[in-house]
Structures are given as C-alpha cells and as structure tokens.
Amino acid sequence: MAVAPRHAELNEQINAYLDGELDGPTRAAFEQHLHACPTCQVELEQLRATRAALQALLPLRAPRPMTITAPATPDAAAGSWLARWLPWTWRLGSFAAAVCLLIAVVTAVLPARPGVPSLASTSAERAVAPAGGAATQQAAQGSGPPVAGRQNAP
Amino acid sequence: MREAEADAPLVAAAARGDTVAFNRLVLRYQDQAYTLCYRLTGNADDAADATQEAFLSAYRHIAELRGGTFRSWLLRIAANCCYDLHRQRRRRPTDSLDQRQVDESTDSAPLEIADPAIGPEDLALRGELESVVQASLLTLPEDQRLAVVLCDLYGFDYQAISAMTAVELGTVKSRINRGRRRLRDYLLTQRELLPSAYRLREE
Numbered sequence: 197m198a199v200a201p202r203h204a205e206l207n208e209q210i211n212a213y214l215d216g217e218l219d220g221p222t223r224a225a226f227e228q229h230l231h232a233c234p235t236c237q238v239e240l241e242q243l244r245a246t247r248a249a250l251q252a253l254l255p256l257r258a259p260r261p262m263t264i265t266a267p268a269t270p271d272a273a274a275g276s277w278l279a280r281w282l283p284w285t286w287r288l289g290s291f292a293a294a295v296c297l298l299i300a301v302v303t304a305v306l307p308a309r310p311g312v313p314s315l316a317s318t319s320a321e322r323a324v325a326p327a328g329g330a331a332t333q334q335a336a337q338g339s340g341p342p343v344a345g346r347q348n349a350p
Numbered sequence: 351m352r353e354a355e356a357d358a359p360l361v362a363a364a365a366r367g368d369t370v371a372f373n374r375l376v377l378r379y380q381d382q383a384y385t386l387c388y389r390l391t392g393n394a395d396d397a398a399d400a401t402q403e404a405f406l407s408a409y410r411h412i413a414e415l416r417g418g419t420f421r422s423w424l425l426r427i428a429a430n431c432c433y434d435l436h437r438q439r440r441r442r443p444t445d446s447l448d449q450r451q452v453d454e455s456t457d458s459a460p461l462e463i464a465d466p467a468i469g470p471e472d473l474a475l476r477g478e479l480e481s482v483v484q485a486s487l488l489t490l491p492e493d494q495r496l497a498v499v500l501c502d503l504y505g506f507d508y509q510a511i512s513a514m515t516a517v518e519l520g521t522v523k524s525r526i527n528r529g530r531r532r533l534r535d536y537l538l539t540q541r542e543l544l545p546s547a548y549r550l551r552e553e
Binding site for chain 2: 208210211212215217238241242243245246247248249250251252253254255256257258259260261262263264265266
C-alpha cells in the first residue's frame with residue numbers, strides 16, 4: 197500500500213466521503229489518509245463550506261399557479277374535436293333545411309303571379325313543392341306557420 | 351415513504367384523466383419544480399415557462415409513471431424541459447437576447463419562500479449568498495449542475511440521482527465530485543462577496 201498514489205486515488209473520493217456515499221472499507225481507508233494529509237483536510241473543509249452555501253439557498257415560490265386546464269391528453273383533444281364539430285353539423289343541417297324551405301316557397305309562390313315566367317311550370321312540380329316545404333319546416337323547427345300561410349294565400 | 355403514499359391516490363386519479371386531482375399535485379409541487387428550474391436556468395421567466403411545460407408534459411404522460419415517486423419523476427421532467435428550452439434558445443439566439451433585455455428591464459428576481467425564523471439582517475446576507483451561489487451554479491456544465499442541485503438542494507442520494515437521470519452510479523459520483531470542486535474554485539474567487547459564515551478558507 198504505497199502512500200503517494202493513494203492520495204490521488206483517495207482524493208477523488210472526497211465528495212463521496214462528504215456525502216456519506218463510501219462503503220465501509222473505502223471510508224476507513226479515506227479517514228486514515230485524511231488524518232495524515234493536510235491537503236485533503238483543507239479541501240474537505242472547503243467542499244463542506246461549498247455544500248453549506250448551496251444548502252443555504254432558500255426554496256423559491258412559483259410566480260403563478262401552474263395548474264392546468266383539461267385538454268392536454270390526446271383523448272381529451274379528440275373529445276374536444278368532436279365537441280367543436282358537432283354544433284357545426286347541426287348548424288349545417290339547419291342551414292340546408294332553410295335553403296330547401298326557401299326553394300320550396302319560391303317555387304310555390306312564383307307561378308301564382310301573372311306575367312312572371314314560372315319556375316315550377318308543371319302541376320306535378322307544384323304538387324311536390326308544398327310537401328318538400330312541410331318536411332323542411334319540421335326540420336327547421338319553428339319557422340313553420342307564417343310560411344305555410346303565404347303558400348296558401350294565392 | 352409517506353409523501354409518495356399521499357400522492358398515490360392523486361396520481362391514480364390523474365392517470366384516469368382527473369384534472370382536479372392532478373392540479374392538487376401541481377399545487378403541492380409547483381414551488382419545488384420552479385425552484386429546480388430556476389437553479390438550472392438562472393432566469394425567472396425561463397424557469398416559469400419550463401415549470402409550466404413540465405406539468406403539461408407530466409399530465410400527458412402520467413399513466414407511464416410506474417414505481418418511483420411523483421416528486422422525483424416530475425423533477426426529472428422539469429430538468430428535461432429546462433434543457434429543451436435552452437436548446438430552443440440556442441437555435442434562435444435573437445430570442446434569447448431579447449429575453450435577457452426584458453429580464454434586466456423588469457428585474458424579475460425570483461421570490462423566495464419567507465422563513466419566519468430569518469430576521470431582516472440575515473435576509474440581506476441571504477440575498478448576497480443567493481446571487482453569488484446562483485452565479486456559481488451557472489458556471490457548471492448542465493449535467494454536473496443537475497447532479498449537484500439534486501444532491502445538495504433536494505437531498506437525493508447518489509442512487510436516487512442515478513435513477514432519475516438514467517446514468518450509472520459512478521457517473522453521478524464523478525459529476526458531483528467535479529461539479530462541487532468547480533463550485534469551490536468559483537466561490538474561492540468570490541469569497542469577498544460571500545457572507546462571513548459561508549466564506550471559504552484558503553488554508
């Protein structure tokens with residue numbers, strides 16, 4: 197067990213010694229060396245002071261609440277995708293119904309005016325129009341009665 | 351471990367998508383996560399961004415948490431978020447420059463958690479210590495900085511740090527050894543700025 201190479205080797209263990217991370221035999225060897233080595237003694241004290249300075253740093257407070265809002269998972273994202281698009285499909289449905297109703301009204305009303313060329317010129321087409329109108333009225337929900345009155349007026 | 355037992359039901363609920371349970375974990379650990387991010391980045395705004403990102407990432411991946419504590423798992427994620435942020439800033443150096451300018455002008459020093467046992471004089475000393483020691487940490491390479499901070503500020507042993515950072519025990523030992531020596535060298539050059547109680551002796 198030569199002394200000179202032991203210093204370099206054991207000095208490498210100095211922080212592990214400080215942290216109580218050396219196993220029994222290595223710790224005993226280090227302590228034996230430390231007792232006889234002023235360099236390691238000074239260094240150990242400096243490293244102990246360094247650790248004390250770090251440990252004296254106070255914990256900090258987060259500057260704002262770091263709480264999260266729901267849609268962070270892929271599943272939740274999929275849920276919100278559906279939630280975003282569902283109202284649109286409903287609105288699209290209502291819009292389509294309204295367009296159908298408008299066409300129905302126009303085709304029903306136009307032939308009644310004298311002198312205006314009719315779009316729904318045959319009786320067969322005219323017969324279909326009110327039926328389509330009634331169907332779209334139900335789909336459109338609530339825009340029914342006034343339109344029905346105009347259809348019947350002529 | 352009592353802390354881990356207290357977290358377990360919240361972690362399980364959060365894994366089922368319960369954001370209320372997850373947010374209770376957030377409130378329990380946000381200061382610890384933020385402190386780690388600040389110690390690693392030295393910048394209050396970056397630390398806040400990294401902390402927020404860490405909790406979002408933790409929520410997305412919480413079902414993958416098996417074994418180990420929520421605390422150590424979260425701190426590892428927070429450290430990774432700091433590295434990611436650092437890499438982003440390096441890729442866009444102008445952002446980083448702007449950030450520093452904003453930082454200087456708004457003086458966003460971190461808020462310490464008040465300890466009622468510390469008097470006003472002691473608090474002033476702490477302020478000096480804070481700036482010198484924080485500056486010393488920023489002189490270390492990232493891997494050494496993380497190992498030393500986890501060891502000295504969070505009290506993790508080498509085995510725990512090895513598990514958290516996914517490196518060999520010998521590597522942790524070497525990082526702490528080199529890191530703390532480097533801090534010692536820096537603090538020796540700054541000894542006049544340190545409160546006397548923490549001043550390093552040269553001999």
